[in-house]
Amino acid sequence: MQKIFHKAMLVVAFILTGYTSSTFAQIVKWDSTHRPGKYKELVAKFKEEPKSKKDIVFLGNSITAGTDWAKLLNLPQARNRGISGDISFGVLERLQDVIDGKPAKIFILIGINDISRNIPDSVILRNYKTIISRIRKGSKKTQIYFNTLLPVNSAFDKFKNHYGKDEHILWLNDEIRQLAAKNVTIVDLYPIFTDENKHLKANLTKDGLHLIPAGYEVWAKFLQEAGYLK
Template sequence: MSSSVKNFPAWAFFSLLSNGILLFAVILLIGKQQGFTAFFGAVVSSTPQPTNIQTQQVVAVPQGKRYKFNYKKWVNILKQEAEVAAEKKPRDLTILVGDSLSLWFPAELLPDNKTWLNQGISGEKTAGLLKRLNLFDRTTPETIFVMIGINDLIAGVNDETILQNQQQTMAYLRKKHPKAKIVVQSILPHQGEEATWEAKEKLVAIPNSRIRNLNQQLQTIAAKEDVKYLNLYPLFADKQGNLRSNFTTDGLHLNPNGYLVWSSALQLTMNSEQ
């Protein structure tokens, strides 16, 4: 046996194995829904098509109107929606927490048989999220999905600060929602030079290798905080490690293809916890 094989860490082997299983399972699930075409080609319409998903939502304000709000008003709206969820106590409450990637998740593509509360804010960073986690303290979620970090990188926040804020977020959610499944999701790659996002130069300045390194550290922290880590990165990366072109609108944000893959991963994660 070569020395390189001997030195290959066990955690890396099991990480690759679990990622491969997740990737295969997502392909199978999407194949069942879309005839194996959505993952391998851009065949989903740019406008989400009607589906038979009966997703109950607590959301009171249409997502499109939120973009006109300033940050303070946005937080107030999320607080009101969380209060409704706390009072009504809907069954199978599942919360999305994060930035615009979570905010723009099409309701019709979310896994069904759940009541979804979307607590995403466009442009959100780890520090801002940490300060507003108390908005849904009184809710009783079954699962909380967290994705945050890309806006920190765009803004020039250092890795240490990002990870510290992430760890505090995990610890807070674990303390306030001891019965909930806390799922921290990896930071997604961007498209690099192929991106068309208005601040493309800021994306290009962030190597996707840095994001992968952050995700590895995030996985370690999640294990210490006793929360589940969902590595979405390999599902969205091409051979160069960049965001797949058929999953994005501008090199940073996702199109329906991307959300379909993400939705399938969420569904598999929730099924595995049952």
């Protein structure tokens, strides 16, 4: 019933704002309630883990979940809060636990699964702003770092729902860069991982979406050289 109401409200929004038919097609075919299979289990696990105001939290989906940040960065206070398959609505649902810990820094990378599930760009951006607003309100001293989305590489032919949507990645990245005006530090990963054809560099991925250890080493080096971990 909630999903039907949600879609009905979006139809009204479509009529009132004059979206194009292609945008409308995207709007009516998405679900904010999707959660990965291990979502509840991992959320419960995260809640049980000790928290400190010195923590550096990495918050996101499988791309964040795919490495041991404490070991990679040689930072014992680094906490991995990535959940494979998560979307921005899932991050919002579990954000309070992160806020309650009052961490020193939060690095956020989320959105590629939203795109793959046809969640409208404007809704994803709204969720980004809500994430920032809630952190600001609940943990005023926490420094917020927002990562631009990584490109994908369709040559691997493994994640078809993520392919052919580069314009959404580019639009959201442009909007993420503008979040700097909200006193948010932008970690612009996109150009670092992009090849000459605007694809995720093949030597840094195992499947056109997720990174291999060499990819995380590139990421870590960028964070360290930019001074984001100080």
